[in-house]
Amino acid sequence: MKTTEVLEVPRIKEPTPLQETWYHLKKNTGAMIGLGIISIFILMAIFAPLISPRDPLAQEVSERMTPLMTNGYILGSDDLGRDMLSRLIYGARISMTIGVVSVGISLFFGIIIGVTSAFYGGVFDKIVMRLIDIMLAFPYILLTIVIVSILGPSLTNAMVAIGISQVPRYARVVRASVLAEKENDYVLAEKALGASNFELMFLTILPNCLSPTIVQATLGIGEAILNSAGLSFLGLGAQPPTPEWGLMIASSKQFITNAWWIVTLPGIAILLAVLGFNLFGDGLRDILDPKMRN
Amino acid sequence: MEDTKDLLLSINNLNFSFDTQRGVVNAVRDLSISIRKGETLTLVGESGCGKSVTAHAINQLNPMPPGRVDSGSIIFRGNDLLKLKKGEIEKLRGTQISMIFQEPMTALNPVFTVGSQIADVFMTHQHISKSEAMEKAVELFRLVKIPAPERRIHAYPHQLSGGMRQRAMIAMALASPEPGLMIADEPTTALDVTIQAQILDLLNDLKEKVGMSILLITHDMGVVAEMADRVVVMYAGRKVEEAQVYDIFEEPRHPYTLGLLNSLPSNSKYQGASRLEAITGTVPDMRTIGSGCPFENRCAYASEICGKEFPKETALNESHSVWCHNWQKVQED
Numbered sequence: 001m002k003t004t005e006v007l008e009v010p011r012i013k014e015p016t017p018l019q020e021t022w023y024h025l026k027k028n029t030g031a032m033i034g035l036g037i038i039s040i041f042i043l044m045a046i047f048a049p050l051i052s053p054r055d056p057l058a059q060e061v062s063e064r065m066t067p068l069m070t071n072g073y074i075l076g077s078d079d080l081g082r083d084m085l086s087r088l089i090y091g092a093r094i095s096m097t098i099g100v101v102s103v104g105i106s107l108f109f110g111i112i113i114g115v116t117s118a119f120y121g122g123v124f125d126k127i128v129m130r131l132i133d134i135m136l137a138f139p140y141i142l143l144t145i146v147i148v149s150i151l152g153p154s155l156t157n158a159m160v161a162i163g164i165s166q167v168p169r170y171a172r173v174v175r176a177s178v179l180a181e182k183e184n185d186y187v188l189a190e191k192a193l194g195a196s197n198f199e200l201m202f203l204t205i206l207p208n209c210l211s212p213t214i215v216q217a218t219l220g221i222g223e224a225i226l227n228s229a230g231l232s233f234l235g236l237g238a239q240p241p242t243p244e245w246g247l248m249i250a251s252s253k254q255f256i257t258n259a260w261w262i263v264t265l266p267g268i269a270i271l272l273a274v275l276g277f278n279l280f281g282d283g284l285r286d287i288l289d290p291k292m293r294n
Numbered sequence: 295m296e297d298t299k300d301l302l303l304s305i306n307n308l309n310f311s312f313d314t315q316r317g318v319v320n321a322v323r324d325l326s327i328s329i330r331k332g333e334t335l336t337l338v339g340e341s342g343c344g345k346s347v348t349a350h351a352i353n354q355l356n357p358m359p360p361g362r363v364d365s366g367s368i369i370f371r372g373n374d375l376l377k378l379k380k381g382e383i384e385k386l387r388g389t390q391i392s393m394i395f396q397e398p399m400t401a402l403n404p405v406f407t408v409g410s411q412i413a414d415v416f417m418t419h420q421h422i423s424k425s426e427a428m429e430k431a432v433e434l435f436r437l438v439k440i441p442a443p444e445r446r447i448h449a450y451p452h453q454l455s456g457g458m459r460q461r462a463m464i465a466m467a468l469a470s471p472e473p474g475l476m477i478a479d480e481p482t483t484a485l486d487v488t489i490q491a492q493i494l495d496l497l498n499d500l501k502e503k504v505g506m507s508i509l510l511i512t513h514d515m516g517v518v519a520e521m522a523d524r525v526v527v528m529y530a531g532r533k534v535e536e537a538q539v540y541d542i543f544e545e546p547r548h549p550y551t552l553g554l555l556n557s558l559p560s561n562s563k564y565q566g567a568s569r570l571e572a573i574t575g576t577v578p579d580m581r582t583i584g585s586g587c588p589f590e591n592r593c594a595y596a597s598e599i600c601g602k603e604f605p606k607e608t609a610l611n612e613s614h615s616v617w618c619h620n621w622q623k624v625q626e627d
Binding site: 017184185186188189190191192193194195196199204207208210 | 353355384385386387388389391392393395396397400401402403404405406415418419463466467469477
């Protein structure tokens with residue numbers, strides 16, 4: 001008689017994709033620095049009311065343009081006597097929101113456009129991609145200015161404008177990776193198992209296209225922060241007295257000779273935030289692209 | 295001729311073609327096959343002879359366009375599949391007609407665990423909860439003899455070996471509530487020989503247990519011998535011979551079938567021989583085939599009429615038919 005012996009398979013914990021990414025991320029210095037900067041800004045944004053020493057909007061006319069480390073103003077005060085440190089901390093809240101919301105808008109439309117046009121192909125794809133090309137032909141700042149002037153200048157509208165102006169980029173990234181993935185057998189296999197087109201597009205193919213999209217989104221957050229600062233500087237984004245970094249630079253640029261910190265510190269904040277997201281995004285690209293990984 | 299009560303699927307006079315940039319390719323021409331309940335039918339032929347197109351035509355997986363059905367019908371459980379609406383065919387896929395593929399390496403979605411992929415099939419077709427579906431997935435894994443199924447269902451496809459993945463694919467195909475027909479498109483081509491035998495055994499075993507019919511597509515006569523009840527030999531989109539598996543091996547009557555069998559290394563005439571026999575020439579360009587027999591240019595038995603018209607069916611016994619003008623000459627040899 002033949003007996004079958006069941007061998008005990010040793011319990012090895014297989015790393016999830018997330019754990020694997022984290023493992024490679026830890027070895028990438030640039031990405032870790034970026035992640036550190038991002039984390040600091042995110043914590044600042046979340047705990048702004050707890051850590052900021054004063055009310056960012058409260059004016060103290062007698063203490064206008066106080067230099068750094070004077071009278072309890074760690075980073076000085078601005079031309080209306082508002083605490084710079086508190087304003088920068090609250091500015092992080094606004095900038096992070098702008099980054100996430102506008103990239104979210106771009107992602108939402110970019111993914112839908114990219115996935116459907118790659119999946120259906122043919123004339124539909126051609127028409128959609130030519131429209132996308134037309135949008136790409138406009139410089140983004142022109143596009144956002146047009147959108148903002150239609151909607152009216154405000155922070156919300158700036159987010160929408162930035163979001164819409166970046167849709168073409170996400171649509172192209174997503175389309176390219178869907179084109180590569182949709183020919184795989186597993187798509188046909190899922191179809192043979194009764195999946196509808198919607199399921200095929202968004203539940204089967206899309207999860208395989210997330211790596212380049214995540215990289216693009218991370219880099220995009222930094223860019224969106226920069227763009228919104230630019231729009232606010234031009235007076236098309238946040239309106240005073242909102243402590244938005246770009247707006248802070250714009251409203252105090254005439255003081256650069258006698259109170260440099262009012263102009264320079266928001267600039268440094270923008271620089272750091274954008275740098276953080278770019279470092280992290282670059283690192284992610286190295287890790288998530290199998291060709292770059294050894 | 296056949297008992298229609300037992301009939302699961304019949305393809306009648308199917309003509310399927312592809313519009314390509316360089317002309318129309320008639321991939322399948324005037325093909326009729328039928329599968330009874332619980333039967334294994336194998337489609338045999340070399341690459342590009344229309345085997346896969348036929349299989350994909352059943353559950354309409356051929357890209358259309360460029361593909362199109364010119365004429366014919368595909369009757370499955372009394373319904374003409376070619377007349378069904380898109381939503382209806384989607385419901386049929388994975389519930390009554392399932393499919394396993396040639397490449398287990400690429401036929402599973404790399405970003406999900408195999409268990410969740412199987413559970414998804416249950417959840418789509420039977421509307422049960424995720425935990426119930428996972429339990430059913432474990433049962434299926436046990437059925438297809440994957441060791442330690444409780445753990446394996448949490449593995450990603452790249453963590454499994456080729457044979458294991460093919461078993462997972464089969465489990466997925468079995469996740470249908472009422473399996474009727476399983477289409478196996480060269481299920482063992484990408485596997486090594488020992489695993490091949492295991493997978494074929496498994497398929498035979500499951501056929502009995504589940505009571506389904508199998509349409510097996512292959513170019514491997516060894517697989518045919520192992521699996522088939524009946525065999526249909528295809529050449530350049532046409533059926534050239536159809537018979538019970540025994541008749542195909544013992545009394546081939548089409549020169550092409552004979553050629554296929556003669557090129558098997560296990561053939562007894564190769565005892566001590568150093569070279570294998572091959573069918574000379576290559577498959578004709580599918581765009582330029584005329585009205586004659588497509589095998590004419592490679593056939594040792596070809597006569598004048600072969601280039602002019604495709605032969606009519608000759609029934610040798612109730613299940614053995616051949617489409618050749620000169621089948622008697624083949625018989626004499």
